[in-house]
Amino acid sequence: MSVLGRLFRREDLHSLAAPYALDALDPDERRRFEKHLSGCDACTAEVRLLSEDAVRLAWSTAAPPPFAMRDRVMSAVRATPQESPGNSPAYAPGRAAEAPRRKSHQLPAHVWGTEPPPRTRRAPRMRPIFAPLATLTAAAALVVAALFGVQYTQTQDKLDTAQAEAREIADVLSAPDARATADRDARGQGITAIASASEGRAVVTLSGYGQLPSDRVHQLWLMRPDVQPRSLGLFKGDTPLVVTGLDKSSTSLAVTVEPDGGSEQPTSAPVVQLALESVGFGE
Amino acid sequence: MPKVTVTSVMERGGAVCGHREGTRVGADELLVLVAGGDQKAFEELYGIVSGPVFGLVRRVVRDPAQSEEVSQEVLLELWRSAARFDPGKGSALSWILTLAHRRAVDRVRSARAAGEREQREAQRSHRPAFDHVAEEVEAGMEREWVRRCLDRLTNLQRQSVTLAYYDGYTYREVAERLSLPLGTVKTRMRDGLTRLRECLGGVA
Numbered sequence: 441m442s443v444l445g446r447l448f449r450r451e452d453l454h455s456l457a458a459p460y461a462l463d464a465l466d467p468d469e470r471r472r473f474e475k476h477l478s479g480c481d482a483c484t485a486e487v488r489l490l491s492e493d494a495v496r497l498a499w500s501t502a503a504p505p506p507f508a509m510r511d512r513v514m515s516a517v518r519a520t521p522q523e524s525p526g527n528s529p530a531y532a533p534g535r536a537a538e539a540p541r542r543k544s545h546q547l548p549a550h551v552w553g554t555e556p557p558p559r560t561r562r563a564p565r566m567r568p569i570f571a572p573l574a575t576l577t578a579a580a581a582l583v584v585a586a587l588f589g590v591q592y593t594q595t596q597d598k599l600d601t602a603q604a605e606a607r608e609i610a611d612v613l614s615a616p617d618a619r620a621t622a623d624r625d626a627r628g629q630g631i632t633a634i635a636s637a638s639e640g641r642a643v644v645t646l647s648g649y650g651q652l653p654s655d656r657v658h659q660l661w662l663m664r665p666d667v668q669p670r671s672l673g674l675f676k677g678d679t680p681l682v683v684t685g686l687d688k689s690s691t692s693l694a695v696t697v698e699p700d701g702g703s704e705q706p707t708s709a710p711v712v713q714l715a716l717e718s719v720g721f722g723e
Numbered sequence: 724m725p726k727v728t729v730t731s732v733m734e735r736g737g738a739v740c741g742h743r744e745g746t747r748v749g750a751d752e753l754l755v756l757v758a759g760g761d762q763k764a765f766e767e768l769y770g771i772v773s774g775p776v777f778g779l780v781r782r783v784v785r786d787p788a789q790s791e792e793v794s795q796e797v798l799l800e801l802w803r804s805a806a807r808f809d810p811g812k813g814s815a816l817s818w819i820l821t822l823a824h825r826r827a828v829d830r831v832r833s834a835r836a837a838g839e840r841e842q843r844e845a846q847r848s849h850r851p852a853f854d855h856v857a858e859e860v861e862a863g864m865e866r867e868w869v870r871r872c873l874d875r876l877t878n879l880q881r882q883s884v885t886l887a888y889y890d891g892y893t894y895r896e897v898a899e900r901l902s903l904p905l906g907t908v909k910t911r912m913r914d915g916l917t918r919l920r921e922c923l924g925g926v927a
Contacts, residue, residue, distance in 0.1 A: 455906070455909045455910075455913075456909065457913070458909060458912035458913035458916055459887065459893070459894040459908075459909055459912055461916065462884065462887040462888050462894075462912060462916075463824055463825050463828045463887070463888070463891070464887035464888075464892065464893050464894040464897065464912070465893060465894070466893050466895070488812065488813060489920075490913070490916050490917075491813075491817070491821060492813065492817055492920075493916040493917070493919055493920045494821075494824075494888055494916060495816075495817045495820050495821060495824075496869065496919055496920070496923050496924070497869065497884070497885075497888045497889070497919070498775065498778075498779045498782075498820045498823075498824065499869055499923075500866035500867075500868070500869040500870070501775070501778040501779045501781075501782040501866075502774045502775045502777075502778035502779075503774060503777055503778035503781060504774050504777070505773050505774065505776075505777035505791065505794060506791055509773070509777070509791055509794065509795060510769060510773070512795060513769060513773075513795055513798045513799060514762075514765075514766065514769070516795070516799050516802075517762060517765055517799065517802045518762065520799060520802060520803060521803075522758070522760060522802065522803050522804075522805065522806065523803055523804050523806055523807070524806065606796050606799060606800055606803075607792075607796060609799065610792055610795045610796040610799060611792070613795060613799075614791065614792050614795060
């Protein structure tokens with residue numbers, strides 16, 4: 441490409457800053473522009489400014505969400521491990537308890553218009569069984585390329601996968617009969633399931649078992665009376681497993697340690713088992 | 724209904740994009756705590772951001788059930804990836820709303836591709852882009868103020884900006900709808916955003 445051509449292309453890319461800030465690029469262009477951004481400090485600064493402008497358009501749109509959304513999100517949060525902080529600012533675990541808390545009535549009024557926020561009364565009491573589940577654990581697969589994170593190195597594929605996973609999880613959570621159950625021991629090892637009996641689906645999280653040797657894997661099984669266990673999939677680190685096709689006869693879930701790649705049938709005793717009766721299964 | 728004067732709105736408008744207020748720090752601090760696995764902090768953050776997130780998503784997605792779904796995804800994503808927030812690069816609220824907007828736009832585009840919205844689109848195309856705000860239940864002062872500032876833009880600036888931001892169209896689609904060359908739409912978007920900044924942020 442000629443020098444002029446390159447310059448033109450550059451100029452052309454640069455003019456995408458405003459559409460980018462408005463999320464008005466198609467995926468290909470978005471990718472191309474983000475690649476361009478990673479090598480252009482001036483563009484990054486401009487994009488940040490224009491994005492702050494775009495966010496102003498959101499000021500006027502606030503609306504109270506359905507009340508039930510809160511419980512669903514909080515249930516999901518309790519069952520969902522976080523990404524490793526990685527390159528985030530250093531964080532001292534002790535700070536959580538000491539840091540001053542702002543009450544929610546101090547929220548920025550402008551985001552509400554004249555409408556009062558949904559009150560936080562009836563904040564769901566955290567049952568001890570759930571409390572330690574969402575610990576600060578190793579990296580989960582979910583990634584975000586939100587603008588100010590400037591994660592330009594993320595590939596779109598990875599992002600798509602992560603989004604699809606998040607959507608699957610959110611789907612289960614938004615089922616009207618979604619309920620949570622968990623089983624944990626004193627050391628904090630355990631299993632959590634958020635399940636919808638009507639949809640036959642569940643999001644299952646395993647936590648506290650640490651790293652297995654590289655040739656071993658945690659496999660999830662569906663247990664039904666008088667039937668061989670059915671494999672529901674392999675856990676990848678702390679990523680929740682979304683399982684489908686659960687029917688009324690599903691009495692419990694079990695997890696075994698299997699050779700890498702999984703087994704046809706369990707080859708060892710379960711490390712943990714979880715009854716599904718309380719979430720609407722079993723007969 | 725709390726009384727809100729135009730002056731206070733202006734001050735708040737200035738405050739949020741400036742560096743002198745306290746409210747923004749709340750969400751920023753909370754998000755850092757959330758990144759450390761603090762569920763209580765997340766509950767508080769939920770109290771602050773769930774309304775703005777849900778409102779923005781609903782504005783773009785329209786369908787209430789889908790809006791709820793997307794909002795839940797966004798909030799869960801917030802929990803999972805709070806560690807990615809870098810306070811040095813902008814406010815927590817901006818970061819969160821940027822994420823919410825991206826997800827809402829992704830959803831509305833796939834819905835559009837699936838043709839679900841064709842009918843409503845056809846009806847809507849006869850009206851100016853900003854008119855659908857009217858269907859919102861609450862017409863707060865902030866809404867009024869943003870609207871007033873949008874009114875100060877030229878027609879093409881306003882339409883370019885709102886068709887993209889509120890309706891989730893790509894700039895190519897915007898160009899097509901407005902029968903304008905691509906370059907013109909890109910410029911109108913930039914000028915529109917800059918003027919909005921002057922009107923909303925430059926008043927303090």
